[in-house]
Structure formats: structure tokens, C-alpha cells
Amino acid sequence: MVDQSAVGHRFAPVTARVEPGRLRYFLDTLGEQNPVYRDAGAARAAGFAGTPVPPTYLFCLEMMDAENPFEMLTALDIDLARVLHGEQSFAYHAPVLVGDTLTFRPHVASVTEKKGGALTLIAIDCEVTNQNGVHVADTSRTVVVRNG
Amino acid sequence: MTATNDIKVGDRLVHKTFPPINRHKLALYCGASGDHNPIHVDIDFAKAAGFPDVFAHGMLVMGCLGQALTDAVPPAKLRAFATRFVAITQLGAKLTCEGTVTELFSENGERRAKLALTTRDDRGEVKLEGSAVVAL
Numbered sequence: 227m228v229d230q231s232a233v234g235h236r237f238a239p240v241t242a243r244v245e246p247g248r249l250r251y252f253l254d255t256l257g258e259q260n261p262v263y264r265d266a267g268a269a270r271a272a273g274f275a276g277t278p279v280p281p282t283y284l285f286c287l288e289m290m291d292a293e294n295p296f297e298m299l300t301a302l303d304i305d306l307a308r309v310l311h312g313e314q315s316f317a318y319h320a321p322v323l324v325g326d327t328l329t330f331r332p333h334v335a336s337v338t339e340k341k342g343g344a345l346t347l348i349a350i351d352c353e354v355t356n357q358n359g360v361h362v363a364d365t366s367r368t369v370v371v372r373n374g
Numbered sequence: 375m376t377a378t379n380d381i382k383v384g385d386r387l388v389h390k391t392f393p394p395i396n397r398h399k400l401a402l403y404c405g406a407s408g409d410h411n412p413i414h415v416d417i418d419f420a421k422a423a424g425f426p427d428v429f430a431h432g433m434l435v436m437g438c439l440g441q442a443l444t445d446a447v448p449p450a451k452l453r454a455f456a457t458r459f460v461a462i463t464q465l466g467a468k469l470t471c472e473g474t475v476t477e478l479f480s481e482n483g484e485r486r487a488k489l490a491l492t493t494r495d496d497r498g499e500v501k502l503e504g505s506a507v508v509a510l
Contacts, residue, residue, distance in 0.1 A: 248406075255399070255406040256437045257392070262449055273450040281440035281455045285433055290408030306411060307423035311432035315456030 227373055228302050228346050232334045237298060237350075240330040242291035244279060249324060252283060276323035284316060284354060284365055288330045298332075298350065304371055312347055312368035320362045327357040335366065346371040381475055381487055381510060388473030388489065390442035394466050395430050403434045430463035435502055439493050442471035447508045453486065457493075457504030468496040473506065485510040 253263055258280060261268035269277045279287075289295045299306055322328065332352040339346055347368050354363040381387070400414050409431055412419040420428045436457050444452065463469070470493070477488040486509055493502035 251402075252406040255402040256434075256441055258441050260441070260444060260449075262444075272448055278449055280437070281444060281449070281452060282433055282437045286407040286409070288408075292408075295408060295410065307413065307419065309411075310462075311459050313456070313458045314433065314436060315454070317454045318452055321450070 227343070228304065228337055228348055228371065230337055232302055232337050232348070235301065235334045237301065237332045238293065240288050240292045240332075242287040242328050242330065244287065244322060244324050244326045244328065246277070246324050248290065249277075249279060249283070252286060253280070256280075274321055274323065276321075276325060279322050279324070281316060281318075282314075284322065284328075284330075284363055285314065285367070287328060288332070288352065288365075298348075298369070302334075302348070304369075308372045310370040310372070312370040313349075313366070314368070315366045317364045318362070319364070320356070320360050322354075322356070322362050326362075328362070329355050330365075331355075344373055346373060381478070383475050383478060385475045386472060387475060388442050388446045388471060388491065390438075390445055390471050392438050392469045392471070394468050395434070395463065397428070397465065400428060400430060400434070400465075403431055403437075407431065407433060407437075409433065425462075427465060429465070430467070432459040432463075432502075435459075435463050435469065435493055436504075438469050439471045439491055439502055439504065443473060443489075443491070443506055446473065447506070451509040452506065453509060454507040455504070456506075457491065457502045460500050460503055463495065463501045467501070469501070470494050470496075476505075478510075481507075 262272045335349040335351040352365045473489040473491045476490045489506045491504040
């Protein structure tokens with residue numbers, strides 16, 4: 227079972243490129259029709275220097291380009307079949323645009339037991355920077371492990 | 375898109391409904407998101423893990439909520455977006471995403487609004503609860 231010794235554990239940084247074709251696949255899957263995400267002119271009119279990504283797409287980029295997208299599970303010896311997503315948050319500091327190359331640096335922020343140990347909540351915080359070193363976002367996800 | 379200068383507490387800014395979630399959508403999202411956890415697409419894996427069937431990725435549901443949010447608020451104004459995944463979203467769920475202004479405040483030199491967000495299925499069950507901070 228994951229315990230406090232995991233807190234502070236750093237995972238391999240992930241470098242991810244914001245590619246237009248992959249983004250379009252995501253937009254089509256969600257039925258996202260907002261022109262700001264699809265049309266460079268609409269994006270400029272909305273105040274962006276390029277085409278921005280939708281609010282949850284950072285989560286996808288980190289998973290898509292990770293060499294081992296389930297590193298968190300193998301590093302902490304967690305069974306994939308026993309995890310659920312508990313919480314997710316994003317703080318946006320600067321735009322993320324098509325063509326950007328992002329670096330994600332995730333680490334374990336906290337480990338909390340719930341329901342007498344039946345559940346373990348693992349919070350993973352991640353700083354996101356772009357190719358110019360600009361701190362564009364912070365993300366946090368809480369993974370719920372069903373023990374026993 | 376809503377004019378943001380006359381927003382007040384209690385205003386419902388966000389409201390959008392989505393078509394039912396089907397297996398095809400889950401398969402597409404698996405590829406589109408990079409979340410290849412088989413629990414969302416492989417019924418054998420889901421059953422072995424103790425679930426009656428595959429179910430939607432939490433982030434697919436949050437993606438719908440994000441879409442509803444930036445339909446109402448310009449993406450350049452979004453400062454923060456957070457959710458708690460309250461319940462599993464089953465196949466066939468028709469999601470309704472809503473957001474209401476709960477607070478107006480100043481932060482980092484700009485006026486901002488906080489929104490309370492929810493996503494419910496067509497039986498009214500809450501799937502996601504969250505919040506967003508937007509610049510006005």
C-alpha cells in the first residue's frame with residue numbers, strides 16, 4: 227500500500243509537442259466546435275498569438291507523450307484496475323498554443339488514507355513550462371486507489 | 375458569448391447538454407486523450423476489476439464541462455478550472471453542464487469571478503462538481 231514515503235517522489239519529466247492533427251482528433255472526439263480552437267483567425271481575434279488548446283488538454287499531452295504513461299502506477303506498485311480519478315485541477319498562467327513544446331514535471335504532493343484505509347488518495351502536482359521557459363500552468367490530479 | 379462586465383453573483387453563465395455517451399466515444403477518447411486505461415474500453419478488463427461494464431473517463435466528462443465553460447467564457451479569460459469526480463459516468467449518460475457565479479473579487483490586478491460548476495446525467499445524478507475562475 228502507498229504510504230507517506232511516496233510524498234515528494236518525482237517522476238520522469240515529460241516533453242510534449244502540441245501537434246495540430248492530434249489536437250483536431252481530440253476536438254472531433256469531444257464534438258468541440260468553438261472556432262477559437264480550430265481557426266487561427268478566430269484565435270487571433272480572441273487575443274491569442276496562435277491556436278490555443280482547450281482547458282483539459284494539458285492532461286492529455288502529458289499522458290500522450292510520456293515514455294511510460296503509467297509510471298506513477300509502476301513506481302508506486304499500484305494495480306491499474308484499482309485506480310479511479312478523484313480530482314483534477316488546472317491553474318493557467320500563460321497561453322498554450324499549437325506548435326509549443328511543453329515540459330511537465332510531476333511529483334507526489336500528498337498521500338491520504340480514507341475510509342479506514344479502504345482508499346488511498348494520492349495527489350500529484352505538476353508544473354508545466356513551455357519552450358521559452360515560461361511557466362504556463364500548474365496541474366494537480368488526485369488518484370484514488372481502492373485497496374483490499 | 376456572454377458580456378463579462380455586467381456579471382453578478384447568481385448568474386447562470388454556463389449551460390450545455392451533450393449527446394449520450396456511447397462505446398465508440400470511449401474508444402475515440404482513449405486514443406485522442408492518450409489515456410489507454412483498458413477499464414474504459416475493454417469490458418472483460420472492466421468486469422475483472424469489479425465493474426458491470428466499461429465507463430467514461432473522468433477527463434472525458436471534464437472535457438465536456440470545459441467545452442461548456444469556454445462556450446460561455448472566452449478561453450483567454452480562464453484562470454483556473456477544477457473538478458471533483460463524484461460518481462462514475464455510465465454508458466448512455468446524457469450530460470448537462472452548468473455553471474453559476476458565486477463570487478466577484480480582485481486578484482493579481484484584475485477583476486475575477488468564481489463559478490460553481492456541475493455536470494449531471496439525465497437522471498439528475500451529479501457526476502462532477504467543480505469551480506472555475508475567470509477574468510472579467
